Amino acid sequence: xxxxxxxxxxxxxxxxxxxxxxxxxxxxxxxxxxxxxxxxxxxxxxxxxxxxxxxxxxxxxxxxxxxxxxxxxxxxxxxxxxxxxxxxxxxxxxxxxxxxxxxxxxxxxxxxxxxxxxxxxxxxxxxxxxxxxxxxxxxxxxxxxxxxxxxxxxxxxxxxxxxxxxxxxxxxxxxxxxxxxxxxxxxxxxxxxxxxxxxxxxxxxxxxxxxxxxxxxxxxxxxxxxxxxxxxxxxxxxxxxxxxxxxxxxxxxxxxxxxxxxxxxxxxxxxxxxxxxxxxxxxxxxxxxxxxxxxxxxxxx
Numbered sequence: 001x002x003x004x005x006x007x008x009x010x011x012x013x014x015x016x017x018x019x020x021x022x023x024x025x026x027x028x029x030x031x032x033x034x035x036x037x038x039x040x041x042x043x044x045x046x047x048x049x050x051x052x053x054x055x056x057x058x059x060x061x062x063x064x065x066x067x068x069x070x071x072x073x074x075x076x077x078x079x080x081x082x083x084x085x086x087x088x089x090x091x092x093x094x095x096x097x098x099x100x101x102x103x104x105x106x107x108x109x110x111x112x113x114x115x116x117x118x119x120x121x122x123x124x125x126x127x128x129x130x131x132x133x134x135x136x137x138x139x140x141x142x143x144x145x146x147x148x149x150x151x152x153x154x155x156x157x158x159x160x161x162x163x164x165x166x167x168x169x170x171x172x173x174x175x176x177x178x179x180x181x182x183x184x185x186x187x188x189x190x191x192x193x194x195x196x197x198x199x200x201x202x203x204x205x206x207x208x209x210x211x212x213x214x215x216x217x218x219x220x221x222x223x224x225x226x227x228x229x230x231x232x233x234x235x236x237x238x239x240x241x242x243x244x245x246x247x248x249x250x251x252x253x254x255x256x257x258x259x260x261x262x263x264x265x266x267x268x269x270x271x272x273x274x275x276x277x278x279x280x281x282x283x284x285x286x287x288x289x290x291x292x293x294x295x296x297x298x299x300x301x
Contacts, residue, residue, distance in 0.1 A: 003075050005039040006068045008032060009047060013065050015093070016055045018048070066273075073279045089281040090119035097142040100223030100243055105293055107166070113288055120266075120281055128222045139282050143269050152271045153278075155286055158296050160266035162242045164199075164209075164256040164271040165248065170233040175254055186242035187235030188214040189226055197238075200263035205259070209238075238262060245299035 002027070011021035014034075022032025039049050047061035057065070076091065078286055095108065102124065110122070125138070146162045170187075177183050194211040201207075218234050220226045223243050230237040231247065236256055247253040270286050272278065 045223040095124045154269040154271035157268040162262035167233045167252045170216040184213040190216045196265040199260040242299040
């Protein structure tokens with residue numbers, strides 16, 4: 001089986017555009033179409049459905065896609081092993097991450113990464129809505145929380161400590177809570193659901209944080225929007241330290257109940273599908289992120 005035809009199929013499946021996939025590989029549209037047709041004849045199935053208006057992945061194509069990626073990953077890893085250090089990683093790495101985190105901490109690092117690995121293209125998909133790493137066909141994804149999905153492997157990037165904070169103007173207007181019980185009646189900028197959560201202090205004591213006892217007039221699903229609403233004085237909010245460290249350091253936000261944090265044991269993980277070979281391109285990006293962002297307790301740097 002021709003690996004270059006497989007590579008073309010994977011590109012076309014990801015972009016749902018045969019001509020665009022061919023151009024990326026230096027192929028004319030007619031040549032790309034002919035190569036895909038040859039691969040389909042070899043396999044005896046239709047991988048991509050073509051109409052005059054669009055291209056879509058067939059059921060057989062969806063079943064075959066992860067195996068095609070696996071074959072390519074094995075081939076690329078084998079070439080890299082034979083080529084030694086001089087070959088370097090190349091190709092396109094599809095990486096999914098929360099938009100808020102990427103804007104603050106990954107985007108500033110990109111120039112240095114591209115200087116180190118000029119043959120590697122990063123295809124970044126950024127959203128605070130979680131992507132499915134397998135169905136989304138990502139090589140790597142950044143996630144926060146326990147690694148409970150058995151279909152994924154991962155490496156820890158850093159702890160994701162989450163704290164309560166508010167603007168000085170809000171606290172001057174509404175007062176500063178001294179104990180978790182004082183949170184009742186305060187305005188809360190809520191994230192997603194309104195389920196009760198636990199706070200924990202350095203002695204291991206826990207206390208409930210129940211949105212039902214607070215006023216939740218603002219509910220958001222975006223970290224940047226939550227931070228901006230907190231800065232504007234809309235209420236208290238639960239934030240990851242990586243998202244508000246700069247504002248806490250300058251005093252634009254104040255940590256509320258500084259001896260307490262969210263008791264959720266959240267961790268930032270770099271995850272990839274368990275079925276994937278850890279290719280050189282994935283490994284170097286993981287190592288790069290851990291080198292620059294790993295083990296940062298307060299994110300104040």
